[in-house]
Amino acid sequence: MLKIDNIHTYYGHIHALKGISLEVEQGEIISLIGANGAGKSTTLLSISGLEKPRTGTITFNGEDLTKLSPEKIVNLGITQAPEGRRIFPNLTILENLELGAFLRNDKKQIKKDIEFMYGLFPILGQRRNQLGGTLSGGEQQMLTISRALMMEPKLLLLDEPSLGLAPIIVQQIFDIIKKMNDEYNITVFLVEQNANQALKISDRGYVLQNGVITLTDTGENLLKNDEVRRAYLGV
Amino acid sequence: MDVGYFLKLLLSGLTRGSIYALIALGYTMVYGIIKLINFAHGELYMLGAFTGLIVASLMSYSGINPVLSLIVATIIAIIYSSAYGVAIEKIAYKPLRKSQRLSALISAIGVSMFLQNFVLLFQTSDFLSFPNLIPTFKFLKPVENYLSSAQVLIYICTALFLIGFTILVKFTKTGKAMRATSQDSKMAQLLGISINKVISFTFLIGSAAAAIGGVLISSQVGQINFYIGFIVGIKAFVAAVLGGIGSLAGAVLGSFVLGLVESFGTGYISSNYEDLFAFVVLIVILTFKPAGLLGKSEKQKV
Numbered sequence: 031m032l033k034i035d036n037i038h039t040y041y042g043h044i045h046a047l048k049g050i051s052l053e054v055e056q057g058e059i060i061s062l063i064g065a066n067g068a069g070k071s072t073t074l075l076s077i078s079g080l081e082k083p084r085t086g087t088i089t090f091n092g093e094d095l096t097k098l099s100p101e102k103i104v105n106l107g108i109t110q111a112p113e114g115r116r117i118f119p120n121l122t123i124l125e126n127l128e129l130g131a132f133l134r135n136d137k138k139q140i141k142k143d144i145e146f147m148y149g150l151f152p153i154l155g156q157r158r159n160q161l162g163g164t165l166s167g168g169e170q171q172m173l174t175i176s177r178a179l180m181m182e183p184k185l186l187l188l189d190e191p192s193l194g195l196a197p198i199i200v201q202q203i204f205d206i207i208k209k210m211n212d213e214y215n216i217t218v219f220l221v222e223q224n225a226n227q228a229l230k231i232s233d234r235g236y237v238l239q240n241g242v243i244t245l246t247d248t249g250e251n252l253l254k255n256d257e258v259r260r261a262y263l264g265v
Numbered sequence: 266m267d268v269g270y271f272l273k274l275l276l277s278g279l280t281r282g283s284i285y286a287l288i289a290l291g292y293t294m295v296y297g298i299i300k301l302i303n304f305a306h307g308e309l310y311m312l313g314a315f316t317g318l319i320v321a322s323l324m325s326y327s328g329i330n331p332v333l334s335l336i337v338a339t340i341i342a343i344i345y346s347s348a349y350g351v352a353i354e355k356i357a358y359k360p361l362r363k364s365q366r367l368s369a370l371i372s373a374i375g376v377s378m379f380l381q382n383f384v385l386l387f388q389t390s391d392f393l394s395f396p397n398l399i400p401t402f403k404f405l406k407p408v409e410n411y412l413s414s415a416q417v418l419i420y421i422c423t424a425l426f427l428i429g430f431t432i433l434v435k436f437t438k439t440g441k442a443m444r445a446t447s448q449d450s451k452m453a454q455l456l457g458i459s460i461n462k463v464i465s466f467t468f469l470i471g472s473a474a475a476a477i478g479g480v481l482i483s484s485q486v487g488q489i490n491f492y493i494g495f496i497v498g499i500k501a502f503v504a505a506v507l508g509g510i511g512s513l514a515g516a517v518l519g520s521f522v523l524g525l526v527e528s529f530g531t532g533y534i535s536s537n538y539e540d541l542f543a544f545v546v547l548i549v550i551l552t553f554k555p556a557g558l559l560g561k562s563e564k565q566k567v
């Protein structure tokens with residue numbers, strides 16, 4: 031479904047991605063794990079078209095994404111819940127959700143989907159008319175994920191959805207990711223530092239180090255891998 | 266105290282405020298979205314006034330009904346100014362979007378000078394008289410010493426524009442996209458919002474408002490030249506900063522505060538200092554509220 035082939039992405043002179051290749055198949059949950067500054071977010075931004083790779087290709091169902099604008103990429107069915115939540119603080123929760131469905135025109139279904147999100151995260155429903163900026167960190171994360179789901183994505187890119195959340199909420203978020211994958215057939219590409227939880231729900235994983243992929247295997251095997259255990263699981 | 270005189274100043278302050286509001290919105294909208302002070306914005310008002318003048322003169326010479334002339338002149342002025350506004354952004358600002366903010370600002374000043382000289386060259390440096398197209402409202406007869414038909418028309422048009430604009434920004438999909446873009450343009454893109462479209466639309470609406478202001482005030486004052494956009498532009502900019510640049514409600518509030526201060530200042534102090542009052546209020550307000558009346562701190566703008 032998604033195929034990244036030898037991309038190099040730069041920030042000015044900083045060479046952030048040094049020839050990354052990876053693949054995501056329809057229906058999978060794939061994790062990308064790595065330390066701070068490894069290039070995880072840059073990988074997602076390259077897919078979404080906000081940071082264009084200087085060389086290499088990214089194809090989605092055969093279409094080259096590197097030539098498309100970010101909004102065209104969204105239109106193909108790839109949405110991203112980026113790092114840092116990025117909810118619109120001065121828009122209401124409802125407006126944030128509505129904007130998640132910006133490219134859709136099926137008003138009635140959008141309404142139903144918003145209700146569905148309220149069912150998933152009742153706090154969002156209770157506070158629908160309050161400004162996004164008034165939500166707590168965990169609640170904002172729920173809104174970010176719901177907003178990304180409002181697009182009815184084929185491929186959902188999640189950048190550290192568990193960052194800074196209490197364990198019980200982390201569990202809830204991972205459960206919902208799994209559920210979306212199982213029941214709604216949404217393919218998930220997950221960036222996480224919480225390697226343990228991420229790998230548990232993942233079909234496969236990639237390990238990224240200083241802009242290079244150093245390891246790839248099934249989620250299960252990576253959890254057993256000594257190198258991964260030492261570096262990312264703190265064992 | 267002379268109540269009649271006070272009332273007259275109050276009403277004329279509201280007239281000024283209305284015109285400033287129509288122009289200040291453009292400054293604050295553009296700033297909210299691309300963080301640029303569009304120095305050329307006042308010139309769009311001037312272009313609107315000139316377009317209005319040309320169309321209105323042609324029509325009134327051919328004996329067409331003045332009210333119809335005014336409406337057609339306004340519509341054509343809106344189209345013309347909007348086209349210029351959108352084109353200016355594409356030609357002079359868009360290529361500089363990723364460079365330092367100062368570059369775009371200098372580009373804006375360049376566009377402003379270009380447009381002034383462009384009109385100077387093709388028209389004249391003299392004041393041209395603007396045909397009087399505003400009908401006399403008979404019901405104003407008893408209060409004609411305080412309130413003219415032109416003023417009433419300016420209030421009505423400004424109010425209608427502000428109501429329409431509020432509905433647009435608050436309730437439509439485009440309006441939500443505009444607000445989202447001004448809060449976090451990268452995130453807006455990740456939701457499929459085309460920021461190029463949002464930016465063009467912002468310039469279009471801002472220029473249209475300026476053109477309406479240009480035609481209205483010119484029909485009231487009765488004469489225009491190539492320089493009118495400069496001073497009004499600066500004043501409207503001051504109004505936008507007063508209200509808190511980036512804040513739409515702030516721009517409107519700042520405009521009325523400025524209009525009233527100027528009107529009372531010239532009326533009760535001296536008309537020699539007409540253009541000074543703007544800067545005095547600006548300094549006073551920014552001393553106490555550095556982000557402007559309704560402005561928010563840098564962290565969460567608009």
Ligand SMILES: Nc1ncnc2c1ncn2[C@@H]1O[C@H](COP(=O)(O)OP(=O)(O)OP(=O)(O)O)[C@@H](O)[C@H]1O
Binds near residue numbers: 041065066071072223
């Ligand atoms: N906007 C930027 N300008 C310059 N350098 C950047 C920028 N964003 C990221 N970098 C650099 O690119 C490299 C990769 O950063 P990236 O944000 O992709 O890492 P990450 O794996 O997501 O890290 P984290 O876990 O901390 O989020 C880092 O060296 C970082 O300093």
Ligand SMILES: [Mg+2]
Binds near residue numbers: 189
């Ligand atoms: Mg990151």
